[in-house]
Amino acid sequence: MDIIEIVIEGDTPGIAWRLPVLHFSGNKPDAPKIYIQAALHAGELPGTALAHFLCERLRQAETEGTILSDIVVVPHANPIGAAQSHFGEMQGRFDLGSRTNFNRDFPLISLRDRDLLIENLERYPAVDRLKRKLIHMALGADLVIDLHCDDESLQYAYIDEAFWPEAADLAAALNMEAVLLSDGESSAFEEAVSFAWKYEVPGEKKVPLPGKLSVTVELRGTRDVYPDMAKRDAEGLWQFLAARGAVRDESVNLSAFTGPAVPLDNIEMIRAPQTGTVLFHRNIGERVEEGDLLATIITAPGMPDGTIDVLAPQAGLIVTRVSDRLVRRRGDLMKIACDRPSAATRKPGTLED
16 A cells, blocks of 8 residues: 655645545556545545545455555545634534535536646645645546535435446445435536546537446445444445456455435425424434424424424435534425425535535
8 A cells, every 4th residue: 555645735824734645556457446535524534434444455455466456545535624623613514714615616627637637736725726636636537436424314325317327336335225316517526527527528528438437425424433334334335346346356246226316306405494493203214205294393482383393395215314403594404315306496416505
């Protein structure tokens, strides 16, 4: 295992961040190249734990000569966000300086312009330099896996429709309980990678070649950081790598993915109609029917008519739930994966900011 340390100089004197990048060399030149990163939202640590145990397995494979692909692993992709705390709480999702989501505003370029990402980097602020370094590394790979987690959630993934159903092997390997099929219309990391593949020649859109994949994996919730879970997830990712010919393991035999795969238009984003204390009646993983009681919001404690009920707009599977119990007006409560499109209008791109 080779370790490269990328230094991101700060925008003020005396500050710099170090980004360790782990590289495993493969012995089969035509094997697909792999890029795996975790914790782009710095406080989302299930992926970092997965990467730790996956690298343990990869180091063993390295001694056995069974690594076929070049594999790059970035166990914690956002040292800038990890250093940002406000009143003792890490602010790893949004940059405090620019107020931008760390997983948005990645450059949308054609693949042939990849090297332009790292030209004259000193022109850019630190966060943009970090993003450009990350996506430049990713565009050197064929399989790109961005490990995230949600608040309280099932194991699921955002996968561009262009890669489905070929990517069902990843969903099966990681025992995903749902797949959300995205439209590839945002500047999030995994969609910026797929954009570069689709527009390899500027202005000429094409379907990415078979064998390509750029995906966001949501490894349950932020508090689901346990050794057994992380080892199980690392084993699942190992099996995916074996199935795709990145490592040699004759014992791997993936089962079929049997969960729902629904377009983002079929996701009901359940939001709080008013601010208040939320009392959930249903949990993640439960199937609900139209009209089922999902939550009660106490809007005026102790007062007559001081509550509002939130009902399911249609039948579906509860994929995520917010962990906060004091909710703001229009704050997210749940995501429900449904068989039919939502009646609510949705902008192209991601579900959340």
